[in-house]
Amino acid sequence: MAHIKRKSNGKYLVQWTKENGQRATATAPTKEEANALAASAQSKVFRAKYGVIAKDEAAWAAAEGMPLSQHVEDWHCAMQDKGGTGEHVERYRRLVRDVLLDGCGFRMISDLEAGPVQRWIAGKGEDWSDASCNHAVKAVRSFARWLHEHGRASRNRLVLVKQRNIGDGEHPRGELLAEEFEKIVEAADSGPHRYGLSGIERGMLYRMKMYTGFRTTHLAKLTPESFRLDCAMPDVVRPATGDNKAKHRKVHPIPVDLAAMLLHWLAARLKGKPVFDLPKWRLPNIIRMWRADLAAAGVPEINAAGERRTFNALRHTGISRVVRAAGHKAGQEFAGHSTPRLTLQTYSHLTAEDHAKTLAALPVVPKTGAAQALQSVGKVGPNGSAPVQLEPTGEAATLKPKTPDFSGVSRVGRAGIEPATHGFSVHCSTS
Numbered sequence: 001m002a003h004i005k006r007k008s009n010g011k012y013l014v015q016w017t018k019e020n021g022q023r024a025t026a027t028a029p030t031k032e033e034a035n036a037l038a039a040s041a042q043s044k045v046f047r048a049k050y051g052v053i054a055k056d057e058a059a060w061a062a063a064e065g066m067p068l069s070q071h072v073e074d075w076h077c078a079m080q081d082k083g084g085t086g087e088h089v090e091r092y093r094r095l096v097r098d099v100l101l102d103g104c105g106f107r108m109i110s111d112l113e114a115g116p117v118q119r120w121i122a123g124k125g126e127d128w129s130d131a132s133c134n135h136a137v138k139a140v141r142s143f144a145r146w147l148h149e150h151g152r153a154s155r156n157r158l159v160l161v162k163q164r165n166i167g168d169g170e171h172p173r174g175e176l177l178a179e180e181f182e183k184i185v186e187a188a189d190s191g192p193h194r195y196g197l198s199g200i201e202r203g204m205l206y207r208m209k210m211y212t213g214f215r216t217t218h219l220a221k222l223t224p225e226s227f228r229l230d231c232a233m234p235d236v237v238r239p240a241t242g243d244n245k246a247k248h249r250k251v252h253p254i255p256v257d258l259a260a261m262l263l264h265w266l267a268a269r270l271k272g273k274p275v276f277d278l279p280k281w282r283l284p285n286i287i288r289m290w291r292a293d294l295a296a297a298g299v300p301e302i303n304a305a306g307e308r309r310t311f312n313a314l315r316h317t318g319i320s321r322v323v324r325a326a327g328h329k330a331g332q333e334f335a336g337h338s339t340p341r342l343t344l345q346t347y348s349h350l351t352a353e354d355h356a357k358t359l360a361a362l363p364v365v366p367k368t369g370a371a372q373a374l375q376s377v378g379k380v381g382p383n384g385s386a387p388v389q390l391e392p393t394g395e396a397a398t399l400k401p402k403t404p405d406f407s408g409v410s411r412v413g414r415a416g417i418e419p420a421t422h423g424f425s426v427h428c429s430t431s
Contacts, residue, residue: 002038004031016041056151063152068106072096075146087217095139109153112144114160121161127284129310134163174307176317180299181210187297194292195285196277202293204265205276209314212252213322213334214238216286216311220278224266227259234259238336250336286311319343 002016007027012034014026024041028034044057063071076093080086100106103120117140121133128136144158176184189203197205208219221239228235238250254262269275278286290311294301302308315335323331323343332340 002042004034004038006031014038014041016045019045056154059151060154063147064109068108068111069097069101071109071147071152072101072143075143078146078150091135092139092142095136096143099136099140100143109147109157112153112157114158117158117161127287129287129312130164137161137163172307173316174303174305174309174313175320176299176309176313180297180309181206181314181317183297183299184293188293191293191296194289197289200265201276202289204262206293206314207258207261208236208276209311210318211254211258212236212238213315213318213336214252215315215336216278219276220274222275223273224269224271224275226275227262227266229259229263229266252334 002014005013005015007013012028012031014028014034014037016024016038018024026037026041028037047057072093075096076089079089079092099117099120100112104111104116106112121128121136124133124136141156141158141161144153144156147153148156185203185206188206189199191199191202193199194202205219208214208222214222218238222236226237226239228237233253234256235251235253238252266275287310291301294309299309301310319331319335322334328340328344332343335343337343
C-alpha cells in the first residue's frame with residue numbers, strides 16, 4: 001500500500017513497496033498528483049503480483065534493468081544495420097555518450113529528462129556553434145525516439161529538447177575582409193604551437209579552408225597524394241567522407257601561388273598520412289585555436305555589423321567571393337552543394353558595393369515640379385544655402401488670418417479675489 005506524506009517544502013512524498021519487495025519513493029508538487037501517483041504505483045504492483053501485467057510494461061521493466069550505455073550501443077548497431085554512413089553513425093553515438101552519459105550523468109532510462117539535457121547543451125554555447133548544439137539535440141532526440149519506438153521506454157522522454165534558431169541568432173554569420181584574412185594567416189604562421197598544430201600548419205590550414213571551401217571533415221582526410229601540383233592547372237581531390245555532405249570525391253582547382261607554397265610544404269609530410277593533424281575532440285579545440293589566432297592578429301570575432309566570424313567564416317568568405325565574381329553556379333560548385341538554394345541563402349554575403357550596384361540598376365527617380373517642391377520644403381538648399389520657403393500663390397495668397405476685433409467690449413477690472421459682478425445687489429467679492 002502506498003503512503004503519502006507532506007514535506008516541509010509543501011511538496012508530497014509518495015512511498016510504496018514494489019513487487020520485488022524494494023521500497024520506492026517519488027515526489028509530487030500537489031496532493032492530487034500524489035494521489036494519482038500512488039494509485040498508479042499500487043495498480044502496477046497488484047498487476048505484477050497476480051500476473052496480469054501488460055506485455056509492454058514487462059518490456060519496459062526489462063529495459064529499465066539494463067544500463068543506459070548498453071542501450072546506446074544497441075542503438076548504434078541499429079543505425080548501422082539501417083544503412084547509415086559510418087562517420088554519421090559514429091558522430092551521433094559520440095554525441096549521445098558525451099551529452100547523456102558523461103555530461104548529464106544519466107545511467108538508466110528512467111533518468112532521462114529534457115531539462116538537464118537542454119541546460120547542458122546550452123552551457124556548451126561558448127565552445128560549440130549553434131549548428132553543433134543542434135546536432136547534439138538531433139542525436140539525443142533520435143536516441144530517445146528509438147527507445148520509445150522499439151518498446152524500451154513508455155514514452156519519448158527527450159521530445160521537449162529544442163533546437164536553436166540559427167536564422168535569428170544573436171550574431172549572424174559574417175565575412176572576413178582581405179586585410180583581416182592576411183593578418184590572421186600572418187599571426188598563425190609566426191605563432192606558437194596550438195592544440196597540436198604548429199604555426200605554419202595552422203596557416204596552411206586557413207589558406208586551404210579559404211581557397212578550396214572544403215569542410216573540416218574533408219580537410220582532415222587530405223593526404224599528400226590528394227594534391228596534383230606540378231601541372232598548368234593545380235588541383236586537389238576532395239576526399240569522400242562517408243557522411244551526408246559532399247560524400248563523393250571531386251577534383252577542385254587551386255590558385256597557382258598556393259600550389260607553389262604547398263609543393264615545398266608537402267615535401268616534409270608522410271605519404272598516406274593526413275597532412276593536417278587536427279586536434280582531438282576536434283570541434284571545441286579548433287574553435288579555441290581559431291579564437292587564439294584571431295586575438296593574436298587583433299581581428300575581432302564579432303565585427304562592427306554584429307556578425308560573428310567563426311572558423312567556418314573562411315569557407316563563407318571564399319564562397320561569397322566566388323559567387324560575386326563568377327556567379328551562382330560557380331559558387332555552388334565551389335561549395336560542393338547539391339542545390340544553389342543553400343549557397344545563396346546561407347553561404348553568400350552582400351557587401352556595401354553590392355547594394356550600391358543594386359540601387360544603380362534601378363530606373364532614375366522622376367523629378368517632376370511637384371516633387372521638387374516637396375523635396376525643398378524644410379530642407380537645406382543647394383550648396384548649404386538656407387531652406388527654401390514656398391510662397392502661396394493665386395487665391396491662397398489673398399487669404400490671410402483675421403485678428404478678432406474686441407473694440408467696444410468693456411474690460412473687467414479686478415476687485416478682491418474675483419472680478420466684480422456689476423448689476424447684482426450682492427457682489428461676490430464685496431459685502
